[in-house]
Amino acid sequence: MQSLQGRRRAVMKVAIISDIHSNLEAFRAVLEDINKEGEVTTVVQLGDVVGYNASPSECVEVVRNRRIISIQGNHDRAVAQSKYAESFNILAHQALRWSAKELDSGQRRFLRNLPHTRVLWGRYLLFHGAPENPDAYIYYLHQAKRAFNYMRKKTPGTRLAFFGHTHRRAVWQRDIRGKVATVSFDHENLVLDPECMYLVNPGSVGQPRGREWRASYLLFSTEPETIRFKSVAYDVQQAQKKIREADLPEYLAERLANGI
Numbered sequence: 001m002q003s004l005q006g007r008r009r010a011v012m013k014v015a016i017i018s019d020i021h022s023n024l025e026a027f028r029a030v031l032e033d034i035n036k037e038g039e040v041t042t043v044v045q046l047g048d049v050v051g052y053n054a055s056p057s058e059c060v061e062v063v064r065n066r067r068i069i070s071i072q073g074n075h076d077r078a079v080a081q082s083k084y085a086e087s088f089n090i091l092a093h094q095a096l097r098w099s100a101k102e103l104d105s106g107q108r109r110f111l112r113n114l115p116h117t118r119v120l121w122g123r124y125l126l127f128h129g130a131p132e133n134p135d136a137y138i139y140y141l142h143q144a145k146r147a148f149n150y151m152r153k154k155t156p157g158t159r160l161a162f163f164g165h166t167h168r169r170a171v172w173q174r175d176i177r178g179k180v181a182t183v184s185f186d187h188e189n190l191v192l193d194p195e196c197m198y199l200v201n202p203g204s205v206g207q208p209r210g211r212e213w214r215a216s217y218l219l220f221s222t223e224p225e226t227i228r229f230k231s232v233a234y235d236v237q238q239a240q241k242k243i244r245e246a247d248l249p250e251y252l253a254e255r256l257a258n259g260i
Contacts, residue, residue: 013039014220016202018046018128018164020063021075022099023206023256024055024242026215027062029234030205037219044120046164047073047128049111051092052207052252054242056099059206060107072114073128073164074135079103080112087135091249098248125151125161137166138199144172145180147199159197160225167204169216169229173197185229192225200227213259 015034020027034040045068050056056079063070078085078096085096100108116134118126130136130143131150138144151158171183171190174197183190183198192198203216214231221227240253 013037014042014044014222015040015217016044016046016162016200016220017205017217018162018202019048019073019167019204019206020045020059021048021051021204021206022053022056022059022095023215023234023239024053024058024062025236025239026206026232026234027059029232030215030217031062031066033230033232034217040219043068044126044162045070046126046162046202047071047114047134048075048164049073050079050096050099050103051075052095053239053256054246054248055239056102057104057107060103060110064107064110069118069120069126070114071118071126071128072111072116072134076111076114077134080108091251095248095252098246119155119158122157123160125155125158127161127163129163129165131155131161131163134165138163138170138172138201139166141180144174144199148172148174148180148197151197160192161199162220163199163201164204166201167207167209168201169203169210169218170199170201171227172199185227188228190227192227194225202229207256208259211259213257 049059049063079100085093117131120126128134131147138147171185173183174180176195202218205215208216214233217230219228236256239256243253
């Protein structure tokens with residue numbers, strides 16, 4: 001197989017997904033939508049393949065079989081190494097305990113061995129929560145500033161990072177003066193300024209929030225650097241049915257339809 005570095009020049013369009021959370025119905029719908037886009041040569045997954053929903057084994061196998069470029073999320077780490085699950089809220093903890101029993105040793109090892117961060121093609125930083133901590137979030141200005149400072153000091157060849165964990169779409173920009181702010185992305189395509197740094201969150205495939213139930217991901221084109229967010233309808237009733245059949249907490253099923 002070609003190395004990532006060797007494939008760098010061939011990449012024109014990349015699909016960025018995150019937070020699948022054992023939702024096979026949403027995951028399949030997103031992959032089908034990616035296939036319809038055409039010219040997508042690479043799929044990148046930003047962590048949390050498992051957790052909350054009821055198809056952990058199936059989702060891990062899709063990621064493995066398709067050789068999707070992946071990093072480790074906090075739920076991935078917790079299901080592979082149970083000591084990390086102790087700090088989760090009760091609903092997440094129940095789902096993690098159930099998921100751990102559903103995965104075989106090879107699947108747990110796959111999740112355990114995923115890297116916390118990765119630099120793609122020497123240019124793009126990938127992480128789950130924050131670059132120095134997969135459990136941390138980037139919700140607020142000081143958190144975004146900390147991530148940009150990490151990039152400048154630890155990965156100076158990068159000016160664009162993709163992250164997940166919040167389950168909400170976001171674009172943060174650091175301009176040439178050092179000012180950090182969020183960027184509006186209401187229009188279809190957002191062309192990135194080559195003089196600025198960016199933090200971009202594609203939202204969640206398997207448990208979207210912000211009152212939007214549809215699965216979320218984004219397309220990234222490299223020349224010029226452009227992002228486009230996409231929302232994909234999926235069989236949410238089937239995903240809910242699986243949660244109930246697994247005897248997982250009812251709230252985990254209800255929240256899928258409400259996008260919370």
